[in-house]
Amino acid sequence: MTSKSAAAAARSTVYGxxxxxxxxxxxxxxxxxxxxxxxxxxxxxxxxxxxxxxxxHLADAGIHEVPxxxxxxxxxxxxxxxxxxxxxxxxxxxxxxxPLDGYFAMARGTQDVAPLEMTKWFDTNYHYLxxxxxxxxxxxxxxxxxxxxxxxxxxxxxxxxxxxxGPVTYLLLAKPAPGVAADFEPLTxxxxxxxxxxxxxxxxxxxxxxxxxxxxxxxVQDRTPAALNAVxxxxxxxxxxxxxxxxxxxxxxxxxxxxxxxxxxxPVEGLALDFTESAASQLEDLAAVGGLPGKRLVAGVVNGRxxxxxxxxxxxxxxxTLLGLADRVDVSASCSLLHxxxxxxxxxxxxPQIARWLAFAHQKTAEIATLARGLVQGTGAxxxxxxxxxxxxxxxxxxxxxxxxxxxxxxxxxxxxxxxRAHAYPERAAAQRTRLGLPLLPxxxxxxxxxxxxxxxxxxxxxxxxxxxxxxxxxxxxEIREVxxxxxxxxxxxxxxxxxxxxxxxxxxxxxxxxxxxTQHGWVQSYGTRYVRPPVLAGDISRPEPMTVRWTAYAGxxxxxxxxxxxxxxxTMLAWSFVRDDQPLGDTARQVALAxxxxxxxxxxxxxxxxxxxxxxxxxxxxxxxxxxAAYLDWATASFRLTTxxxxxxxxxxxxxxxxxxxxxxxxxxxxxxxxxxxxxxxxHMQVARELAEHGYPREAGPGxxxxxxxxxxxxxxxxALLRKGLEAIPADRLWVNPDCxxxxxxxxxxxxxxxxxxxxxxxxxxxx
Ligand code: GLN
Ligand code: ZN
Numbered sequence: 001m002t003s004k005s006a007a008a009a010a011r012s013t014v015y016g017x018x019x020x021x022x023x024x025x026x027x028x029x030x031x032x033x034x035x036x037x038x039x040x041x042x043x044x045x046x047x048x049x050x051x052x053x054x055x056x057h058l059a060d061a062g063i064h065e066v067p068x069x070x071x072x073x074x075x076x077x078x079x080x081x082x083x084x085x086x087x088x089x090x091x092x093x094x095x096x097x098x099p100l101d102g103y104f105a106m107a108r109g110t111q112d113v114a115p116l117e118m119t120k121w122f123d124t125n126y127h128y129l130x131x132x133x134x135x136x137x138x139x140x141x142x143x144x145x146x147x148x149x150x151x152x153x154x155x156x157x158x159x160x161x162x163x164x165x166g167p168v169t170y171l172l173l174a175k176p177a178p179g180v181a182a183d184f185e186p187l188t189x190x191x192x193x194x195x196x197x198x199x200x201x202x203x204x205x206x207x208x209x210x211x212x213x214x215x216x217x218x219x220v221q222d223r224t225p226a227a228l229n230a231v232x233x234x235x236x237x238x239x240x241x242x243x244x245x246x247x248x249x250x251x252x253x254x255x256x257x258x259x260x261x262x263x264x265x266x267p268v269e270g271l272a273l274d275f276t277e278s279a280a281s282q283l284e285d286l287a288a289v290g291g292l293p294g295k296r297l298v299a300g301v302v303n304g305r306x307x308x309x310x311x312x313x314x315x316x317x318x319x320x321t322l323l324g325l326a327d328r329v330d331v332s333a334s335c336s337l338l339h340x341x342x343x344x345x346x347x348x349x350x351x352p353q354i355a356r357w358l359a360f361a362h363q364k365t366a367e368i369a370t371l372a373r374g375l376v377q378g379t380g381a382x383x384x385x386x387x388x389x390x391x392x393x394x395x396x397x398x399x400x401x402x403x404x405x406x407x408x409x410x411x412x413x414x415x416x417x418x419x420x421r422a423h424a425y426p427e428r429a430a431a432q433r434t435r436l437g438l439p440l441l442p443x444x445x446x447x448x449x450x451x452x453x454x455x456x457x458x459x460x461x462x463x464x465x466x467x468x469x470x471x472x473x474x475x476x477x478x479e480i481r482e483v484x485x486x487x488x489x490x491x492x493x494x495x496x497x498x499x500x501x502x503x504x505x506x507x508x509x510x511x512x513x514x515x516x517x518x519t520q521h522g523w524v525q526s527y528g529t530r531y532v533r534p535p536v537l538a539g540d541i542s543r544p545e546p547m548t549v550r551w552t553a554y555a556g557x558x559x560x561x562x563x564x565x566x567x568x569x570x571x572t573m574l575a576w577s578f579v580r581d582d583q584p585l586g587d588t589a590r591q592v593a594l595a596x597x598x599x600x601x602x603x604x605x606x607x608x609x610x611x612x613x614x615x616x617x618x619x620x621x622x623x624x625x626x627x628x629x630a631a632y633l634d635w636a637t638a639s640f641r642l643t644t645x646x647x648x649x650x651x652x653x654x655x656x657x658x659x660x661x662x663x664x665x666x667x668x669x670x671x672x673x674x675x676x677x678x679x680x681x682x683x684x685h686m687q688v689a690r691e692l693a694e695h696g697y698p699r700e701a702g703p704g705x706x707x708x709x710x711x712x713x714x715x716x717x718x719x720x721a722l723l724r725k726g727l728e729a730i731p732a733d734r735l736w737v738n739p740d741c742x743x744x745x746x747x748x749x750x751x752x753x754x755x756x757x758x759x760x761x762x763x764x765x766x767x768x769x
Pocket of ligand 1: 566741743
């Protein structure tokens with residue numbers, strides 16, 4: 001096919017859409033069902049209505065082929081486990097009795113049965129339920145959901161394409177089921193899984209599917225030759241089927257790299273590639289394999305996971321290049337639009353001048369349709385859209401919000417020395433020891449205390465105008481008094497104010513920093529029915545005034561013991577926001593770091609002797625490809641040090657992180673040069689303490705001895721046993737005693753009892769030293 005006819009055939013599509021509905025109808029229906037207030041039929045009706053509205057919206061917006069099967073009551077990976085019959089043994093009875101209740105039991109657990117584990121979907125903030133597989137796993141096809149949703153869309157008279165998690169990605173995302181050897185590799189089940197996919201494909205074909213999309217995002221990560229082999233085998237076998245729809249293998253979240261030649265050779269009819277992340281190398285790789293002659297190429301040119309408008313001219317030029325490389329080029333977003341909010345026009349509080357820069361799912365859909373039109377009919381058909389887009393882009397790049405000269409010159413003046421403490425650790429440790437006078441095995445907490453209903457109500461009352469600021473602040477001060485009094489009585493050594501004034505550890509700071517925007521309706525699915533509204537880091541970041549000092553200082557005025565100041569670090573501020581895409585992340589991190597550095601210094605001036613800068617997201621933002629890790633960790637750790645290096649040697653800098661595994665970032669943890677780090681460790685029996693020791697970590701550490709993820713109260717003996725384990729790795733003069741993470745999700749009764757036991761454990765183990 002010539003590139004001209006490839007252009008004439010160009011169409012538009014998306015891989016998936018936000019599920020919740022414009023007013024979070026799905027969340028309400030599902031949660032209502034859990035509470036018994038909504039019947040199963042009513043829940044199904046809501047779902048049908050939402051799906052239909054989405055497809056109709058897409059069709060009306062000019063999208064030629066709509067996705068089906070991307071909808072989910074909870075999670076699409078869980079849906080895939082159901083589709084292939086991978087139901088864990090402990091859930092089979094419930095699923096057999098009532099498939100819907102069984103489904104939710106797998107997602108959330110019940111009184112007696114644990115749910116599937118949940119983890120992050122690649123480097124997004126969406127979480128999926130991890131398939132549990134073992135050598136005994138028997139797969140069986142259940143295509144009912146996929147077939148039903150396809151038929152719903154076909155009934156509307158639309159061209160529809162079922163979207164499935166691909167077999168290789170499904171297996172790569174799985175883990176050994178409980179009781180199965182930890183070194184079991186789910187990928188070894190491929191030959192057993194493929195016939196099930198074959199059956200589903202045949203069912204979809206029979207139901208009228210012309211194309212089926214198989215998502216293989218796991219292939220944008222580094223893969224072993226064995227895994228690449230599995231890809232080749234999987235698509236050779238599926239391609240060889242006679243009774244099947246045409247196959248579109250989709251990749252996203254980066255370039256395919258070594259997997260591209262494998263897929264290009266595979267007997268499938270189409271590939272979907274991401275041209276937003278590493279677009280240039282993706283293009284080079286594609287040219288190097290000789291393009292995709294005879295295949296359909298779906299080009300993800302609109303960023304599906306960030307919220308900025310597309311540069312339409314730039315996308316058209318990418319698409320133009322691609323026309324020569326495939327039989328047919330379709331326009332799409334880089335990934336499912338699940339990761340962005342629904343509609344930026346709902347944001348009435350954002351300055352209209354700035355709202356023009358934003359593209360949520362609806363706006364991205366329009367961009368995709370426009371680009372397809374431009375490709376088919378020539379740019380003359382979209383002159384007005386191109387002109388408006390140019391004006392919007394110019395408004396963004398020329399705005400005072402994105403270019404604050406004061407911020408720019410301050411960042412430009414930063415030196416390496418600014419990101420280094422002036423004194424080496426041993427000197428600091430000695431100065432801090434003298435100033436703080438703490439016992440061996442000092443006790444502390446991670447920051448937040450229970451966010452009670454009363455606190456949340458007070459915040460809602462303030463927003464609704466039912467109480468005034470003074471009334472709200474009285475309430476916060478009362479809470480701080482209670483938190484301080486409890487900690488003193490419990491005998492904790494380094495106190496916290498409890499963070500009662502914070503709605504969220506990122507949003508609270510975003511609301512006070514210039515350069516950040518808040519959305520009213522920008523909900524994005526985090527997992528199941530949990531939706532978050534990430535703030536938008538839109539411009540140059542500065543701090544008009546101190547953000548936390550008065551609360552920390554108030555807490556400090558109530559006690560003679562040290563009260564830790566509590567801040568969210570620059571990496572986490574970026575990780576849990578939508579970030580600007582018009583400059584390198586490291587530059588944005590440096591701006592945030594300087595704003596936070598001022599806060600750190602102000603806390604110190606107000607008499608705070610211990611300051612904690614949380615970086616729970618440091619590891620989760622690690623790039624998907626190992627080759628990019630070093631560059632990321634370099635700017636990430638430097639921005640942390642820039643935040644924390646302006647203080648005196650006798651001011652103690654803490655940091656905190658929480659995930660099960662740290663092994664691969666211990667060096668980066670060391671590079672933070674924090675005086676004390678607290679980490680999640682209770683469930684892994686102090687694994688991280690051993691990892692720090694192996695690395696020769698030279699500073700103080702508090703591996704958590706209290707798992708805060710459940711209401712369970714650890715006994716003093718249990719906490720003491722963990723502490724003794726910690727002492728095997730970390731010497732007594734460098735070991736702290738603390739919970740795994742903040743206590744905001746806990747209730748007061750279990751918090752009180754657990755912390756009392758934690759202090760008792762510390763005292764007991766101290767007496768043994
Ligand atoms: N200081 C925060 C808290 O205690 C830390 C939260 C976190 O690590 N996610 O809530
Ligand atoms: Zn934490």
